[in-house]
Amino acid sequence: MNQPVLRNQSEWDFCPPLKQMIATDRAEGKTGKVFDSLGAFSTLGNLRLIRALMLDKKPRKTIEIGMAFGGSCLIFANAHQELEHEPSQQHIAVDPFQTTFWDSVALEKLQEAGLSNFVQHLEQRSAFSLPVLLAQEPESIEMAYIDGSHLFEDVFIDFYYLTLLSAPGGLLLFDDSTTPEVKKVLRFINVNLGHLLEPIDLNPWRHQANESLVKTIGRKVTGRYQMTAYRKTRSLESGELRSWDSSFSNF
């Protein structure tokens, strides 16, 4: 994780297993595999932001690509519980390596937190699971967090299917939006999909999540944002992001 730990001791009290991982930067898997540094965790800023968005927007169906130790998964599931949604596996978590490399840490932490019934885990690469979900329930997801493989082609595939899977008005959140591979996907969206995906200014939720003033100013000066968000502005009954004869703007 390698980030400033517990700024405020009580901040993560709502989810003790999450709080413990953040405080110790350590986790143990189902078979006893020990992870001594939780480098794959989402930044605490992202976790705060997802929580603030969840509690404000109250989406009923959510998805994340990339579970690792379960940072974001615990936040999503916990928010569904706080919002008093009936547990019905309404948060889908896609990760092909959860029970192998990650030794089921996230699944164990969900169980410890009493949140397992809010989550459906798909142990598959997102490129294989998202088309199946799309065939089952198009335009059903109200908030999606893209934090799986950060390779350009995988982020592109995630964005493509999640846009089709998103309900009109749904939010698409991209982690690591300053890395070159993610940035390339965002440039395609910005240049070619303005009619469909509207960029969202996340600052109101950053303030709600009590981001420090220094960080906010730092972001404004450098233009570096860990997370970038879009809102799907309309329904796509045709199933295509752009009509086949659209002009293409290079990016």
Ligand SMILES: C[S@@+](CC[C@H](N)C(=O)[O-])C[C@H]1O[C@@H](n2cnc3c(N)ncnc32)[C@H](O)[C@@H]1O
């Ligand atoms: C940065 S970590 C996710 C962190 C997590 N969201 C959190 O908040 O702590 C990236 C995850 O993506 C998973 N991953 C890698 N390739 C993937 C793919 N093709 N589809 C879905 N997940 C993938 C990895 O196994 C890893 O758990």
